[in-house]
Amino acid sequence: MSVSVKVNGVSKSFTTGKVEVKALQNISFEVSKGEVFGLIGPDGAGKTTLFRILTTLMIANKGEASVDGFDVVKQYKKIRNRVGYMPGRFSLYQDLTVEENLSFFATLFNTSLEKNYDLVKSIYQQIEPFKKRRAGALSGGMKQKLALSCALIHRPSVLFLDEPTTGVDAVSRKEFWELLRQLQTHGITIIVSTPYMDEASLCDRVALMQQGKIMEINSPKGITENFKKPLWAMRSSAMYQLMLELRALNEVETCYPFGQYHHVVFKGNPVSEDDVRRMIGNISQREIEVRRIPATIEDCFMELMHQ
Amino acid sequence: MRQFLFFVQKEFYHLLRDPRTMFILFGMPLMQILIFGFALTNEVKNTHIAILDNSKDPVTAEIIQELQASRYFDIVENIRSNSELEPAFQSGKIKLAVIFPPRFQYSLLHENKADVQLIADATDPNVANTLANYATAIILNYQNNMKGQEEFPYTINTEVRMLYNPQLKGSYNFVPGVMAMVLMLVCAMMTSISIVREKELGTMEIILVSPIIPIRVIIAKMVPYFLLSSVNIASILFLSVFILDVPIQGNLVLLVSECLLFTITVLALGLLISSVTDSQQIAMLISLMGLFLPTIMLSGFMFPIENMPLPLRTISNIVPAKWFYYIVKTVMIKGLGFSYVWKETLILMGMTIFFLVVSIRKFKIRLE
Numbered sequence: 278m279s280v281s282v283k284v285n286g287v288s289k290s291f292t293t294g295k296v297e298v299k300a301l302q303n304i305s306f307e308v309s310k311g312e313v314f315g316l317i318g319p320d321g322a323g324k325t326t327l328f329r330i331l332t333t334l335m336i337a338n339k340g341e342a343s344v345d346g347f348d349v350v351k352q353y354k355k356i357r358n359r360v361g362y363m364p365g366r367f368s369l370y371q372d373l374t375v376e377e378n379l380s381f382f383a384t385l386f387n388t389s390l391e392k393n394y395d396l397v398k399s400i401y402q403q404i405e406p407f408k409k410r411r412a413g414a415l416s417g418g419m420k421q422k423l424a425l426s427c428a429l430i431h432r433p434s435v436l437f438l439d440e441p442t443t444g445v446d447a448v449s450r451k452e453f454w455e456l457l458r459q460l461q462t463h464g465i466t467i468i469v470s471t472p473y474m475d476e477a478s479l480c481d482r483v484a485l486m487q488q489g490k491i492m493e494i495n496s497p498k499g500i501t502e503n504f505k506k507p508l509w510a511m512r513s514s515a516m517y518q519l520m521l522e523l524r525a526l527n528e529v530e531t532c533y534p535f536g537q538y539h540h541v542v543f544k545g546n547p548v549s550e551d552d553v554r555r556m557i558g559n560i561s562q563r564e565i566e567v568r569r570i571p572a573t574i575e576d577c578f579m580e581l582m583h584q
Numbered sequence: 585m586r587q588f589l590f591f592v593q594k595e596f597y598h599l600l601r602d603p604r605t606m607f608i609l610f611g612m613p614l615m616q617i618l619i620f621g622f623a624l625t626n627e628v629k630n631t632h633i634a635i636l637d638n639s640k641d642p643v644t645a646e647i648i649q650e651l652q653a654s655r656y657f658d659i660v661e662n663i664r665s666n667s668e669l670e671p672a673f674q675s676g677k678i679k680l681a682v683i684f685p686p687r688f689q690y691s692l693l694h695e696n697k698a699d700v701q702l703i704a705d706a707t708d709p710n711v712a713n714t715l716a717n718y719a720t721a722i723i724l725n726y727q728n729n730m731k732g733q734e735e736f737p738y739t740i741n742t743e744v745r746m747l748y749n750p751q752l753k754g755s756y757n758f759v760p761g762v763m764a765m766v767l768m769l770v771c772a773m774m775t776s777i778s779i780v781r782e783k784e785l786g787t788m789e790i791i792l793v794s795p796i797i798p799i800r801v802i803i804a805k806m807v808p809y810f811l812l813s814s815v816n817i818a819s820i821l822f823l824s825v826f827i828l829d830v831p832i833q834g835n836l837v838l839l840v841s842e843c844l845l846f847t848i849t850v851l852a853l854g855l856l857i858s859s860v861t862d863s864q865q866i867a868m869l870i871s872l873m874g875l876f877l878p879t880i881m882l883s884g885f886m887f888p889i890e891n892m893p894l895p896l897r898t899i900s901n902i903v904p905a906k907w908f909y910y911i912v913k914t915v916m917i918k919g920l921g922f923s924y925v926w927k928e929t930l931i932l933m934g935m936t937i938f939f940l941v942v943s944i945r946k947f948k949i950r951l952e
Contacts, residue, residue, distance in 0.1 A: 368786035384590040
């Protein structure tokens with residue numbers, strides 16, 4: 278498969294006031310054509326900066342990057358012709374209607390809605406009933422769909438989506454990812470960032486980012502398989518108390534709250550429930566539910582952060 | 585081209601759908617010209633005056649009648665003694681007192697000379713001056729009429745003519761000034777804000793990551809404001825001719841083309857502001873402090889430039905409104921032709937080109 282996006286040793290820092298913030302430190306990766314590549318990391322990990330460098334909006338301090346074989350600095354005009362970019366903030370005209378926004382961006386790229394209707398059809402059909410409504414009056418999920426349609430209107434070869442699902446309800450998020458999967462069948466390379474770890478498993482490959490560095494790049498399956506230590510989920514009637522007591526134990530390596538359960542890793546990597554029960558024998562609480570679980574991306578992320 | 589036209593159309597949507605913008609664009613110019621025309625005028629009309637007539641003869645009676653008949657004065661009080669003068673001024677009832685000495689007619693006819701005292705409230709020196717001048721003019725006028733009946737030997741006559749503005753109307757002065765202000769406001773402030781708004785909203789990010797040439801974005805933004813300014817120029821000229829009775833003495837085509845040139849100058853200025861700022865508030869502040877104030881203070885519209893100290897006079901040269909104000913005054917009020925304003929026109933053109941070149945060079949094709 279041919280390479281669509283190539284990043285080699287990119288670093289970028291900003292000076293705010295007198296403090297130098299290293300937004301990106303020596304980032305390198307490659308994305309193949311037609312791949313859905315996820316940048317996963319919390320706010321401030323440097324995802325947006327990386328997007329801006331790749332979409333030619335910023336110049337890196339060090340390193341080089343190319344999109345579709347074009348250099349992001351020297352051949353920026355070529356790149357601006359062929360990529361689709363959806364910034365993290367809703368960046369369409371709130372006072373224009375859905376239809377006007379779409380035709381504006383179509384005209385901007387010297388094309389029209391009719392020409393690329395097959396590509397945006399599945400998305401546009403969902404917002405078409407509201408085409409006379411002003412974009413500012415749409416719901417969060419609708420806004421995202423409109424923004425995606427606008428970013429797709431010129432049939433880009435690479436699509437950059439900066440946190441497209443932030444602030445969108447769970448149902449819309451699910452729909453949005455289904456749409457991305459459909460787009461993949463058109464051969465569009467998609468680079469998407471998200472702070473939601475559960476969305477990582479929907480990508481072909483992900484890069485886990487933290488404080489301007491990439492901690493690991495792999496397929497979601499590969500990342501979770503790399504988590505070698507046995508992981509235990511625990512639950513009791515007093516969850517907070519349980520966490521404090523677990524963390525106080527010498528045998529416990531890490532303990533993080535994950536929804537209804539605490540995910541716990543023990544020193545010495547016990548594999549049987551009896552061993553685990555023995556290790557937590559001194560805890561005041563009784564009736565603790567214990568079971569072994571496979572690691573999620575988030576567990577791996579926490580583990581990597583911990584190192 | 586289609587791309588460009590659609591962009592212009594989009595800008596019109598933005599304008600027409602925002603009531604506040606529409607108000608600033610069309611309401612403000614009308615209000616400004618009407619407020620300046622009717623309320624904020626330093627003309628003297630129906631000023632309250634008092635008369636102290638110690639003579640009470642036919643001549644003083646006639647002069648008093650002349651004063652009363654003029655539309656400048658309104659006699660509200662007949663004072664009987666000097667002691668009543670001060671309280672009348674202090675209470676603010678009168679702005680001017682005319683005092684005839686005893687035996688006024690007798691002195692005039694027998695000694696060929698008589699004195700009238702004018703006392704004016706000079707807390708506002710300009711008004712006091714104007715009042716005294718008007719009263720003097722009326723009295724001199726009466727004297728001239730008398731002269732027709734009886735030959736006075738050896739009388740020196742000063743004849744004053746107010747050129748271009750014989751009635752000394754304030755509107756002659758401020759129509760060019762308001763025009764400069766309105767164009768500043770509409771073009772410089774509104775364009776800079778509308779460009780910076782795109783940066784703030786993040787739409788500039790998407791526009792940059794598209795094949796459109798950035799400078800086209802800018803020009804597309806300028807077009808609607810240019811068209812709307814033409815509407816404003818037309819309405820201001822219309823109002824000044826038909827409501828404020830300020831005639832256009834010079835060539836209308838020349839006047840309008842000079843206005844359009846100035847419009848482009850301030851559009852370029854707005855563009856320059858937008859290229860150095862990132863927030864709407866800062867753009868607004870710069871336009872108000874950096875453009876609006878100098879336009880009012882240093883264009884010669886409010887305060888005559890000739891009376892300013894040298895440093896201010898020097899600074900006033902870089903205020904585009906100063907040159908525009910001079911051109912409009914010369915063409916519209918004095919009725920002179922292009923040969924009298926070509927230098928100023930060239931200066932405005934030079935400024936426009938300078939602003940355009942600088943702002944195009946400063947226009948950021950990236951986010952930083």
